[in-house]
Amino acid sequence: MGSFVPALNIFATFLSDASYAFLVGTCLARYWLRAEAVPASLLRGLGAVLLGVLIVCHLVRPWFIASSMSGSTRFRETLALVPAVLSTRQGGLWYTNSIALAILLGIHFIGGSRAVWAGAVALCALAVTKAASSHASEQGDFSTPEVAQFLHLAATSVWAGAVVVSGFWVVPRFAVNRTLSALWRYARHLSQTVTWALIILLLSGVYVAWVDMHGTLHPLWSSFWGKLLLTKAALASLAIVLGGWNRFRVLGGPEDTPRAATMAKLLRSEAFVMIGILSLSSMLGNTNPFP
Amino acid sequence: MNFPMTSTLLVAAMLVPAAFAHTAPVTMTPPADSTVSSPPNVTINFSGPLEPKFSSITVTNAAGHVVNKEPSAVGADTKVMTVPLPPLPPGVYTVHWVGVSTDTHRSQGDYKFTVK
Numbered sequence: 451m452g453s454f455v456p457a458l459n460i461f462a463t464f465l466s467d468a469s470y471a472f473l474v475g476t477c478l479a480r481y482w483l484r485a486e487a488v489p490a491s492l493l494r495g496l497g498a499v500l501l502g503v504l505i506v507c508h509l510v511r512p513w514f515i516a517s518s519m520s521g522s523t524r525f526r527e528t529l530a531l532v533p534a535v536l537s538t539r540q541g542g543l544w545y546t547n548s549i550a551l552a553i554l555l556g557i558h559f560i561g562g563s564r565a566v567w568a569g570a571v572a573l574c575a576l577a578v579t580k581a582a583s584s585h586a587s588e589q590g591d592f593s594t595p596e597v598a599q600f601l602h603l604a605a606t607s608v609w610a611g612a613v614v615v616s617g618f619w620v621v622p623r624f625a626v627n628r629t630l631s632a633l634w635r636y637a638r639h640l641s642q643t644v645t646w647a648l649i650i651l652l653l654s655g656v657y658v659a660w661v662d663m664h665g666t667l668h669p670l671w672s673s674f675w676g677k678l679l680l681t682k683a684a685l686a687s688l689a690i691v692l693g694g695w696n697r698f699r700v701l702g703g704p705e706d707t708p709r710a711a712t713m714a715k716l717l718r719s720e721a722f723v724m725i726g727i728l729s730l731s732s733m734l735g736n737t738n739p740f741p
Numbered sequence: 742m743n744f745p746m747t748s749t750l751l752v753a754a755m756l757v758p759a760a761f762a763h764t765a766p767v768t769m770t771p772p773a774d775s776t777v778s779s780p781p782n783v784t785i786n787f788s789g790p791l792e793p794k795f796s797s798i799t800v801t802n803a804a805g806h807v808v809n810k811e812p813s814a815v816g817a818d819t820k821v822m823t824v825p826l827p828p829l830p831p832g833v834y835t836v837h838w839v840g841v842s843t844d845t846h847r848s849q850g851d852y853k854f855t856v857k
Binding site for chain 1: 789790792794795839841842843844845846847849
């Protein structure tokens, strides 16, 4: 089992990050569609599946932390260390995540008028604990790198989640059942939100990158980490081009069926690219820039 | 730097994730490969905060026997870890350190010092 554990850890990180981002995207899509009289079932089922995946990833995380901290890959030996892990700083963050996930689960089944805000707070709490469990927390809680990391994670989740959920789930179904004007309204919400997310991503990312690379660009060219990052940069550039094309060439034009089909195709392509970006992120988070 | 290069770097920077952190020794007392009188303890100052429950220092003699009687401890400054030592006879000693950073990543290493 030993040699598979690092790969399993990367896969679990990817599942966790992706399901979190897609859950954010699902919530945003539900919010944008609130005035469109779309059946709640359109996104409710997807939200339940994503929340389920997120909870499973959360439940197995202490085992992966124990493996990482102890250097052991033996299942039982590592399982015995889980109580010790739960008494560390990472354990405290895990308990906080448990509360946030319980709130999201409660909202899913109970709902209510305050569900939107409670859900937003719970989703933010998950991003805060993720930032607090990362390298960025080394300078202390609520330090500038940690806050920047939180903004970066939140903006990445908004960008990736909104594009993937819209590209694979909402727009293909939406285009069949709704009017073109409703599709254009949805796409404008998506485009505006993603633009703001990209601005936050840029500002926070430049700062986080500078801190992580210790003020030098050398790891970009000299390490496996750097090559992964440059590949991810190429994919991100492609996603930005696809998104920009949709925003300025398709969304800016008249509302007609050929343009709607082009919009759906571009968005689906961008969604595939975003999944590639999320996969590379999971590998990058477990790779050392300074081997 | 031309525009494509600048753009690539900018996009690379904006997408950088929380990096994998390996905390590593910055200063060691006694220093690596030094010859000293029997030291009262071994103290290592790391590059980042340590997770106390999973970080450790052990000191072994030339025969490979552990010579520290007490376990190591991380101080109030969580970048500093110390292990007290009994009076050591002359010889070569190996310090084995394990540093687990607060973001869960583990690094380890060895160095030697000589007691005269």
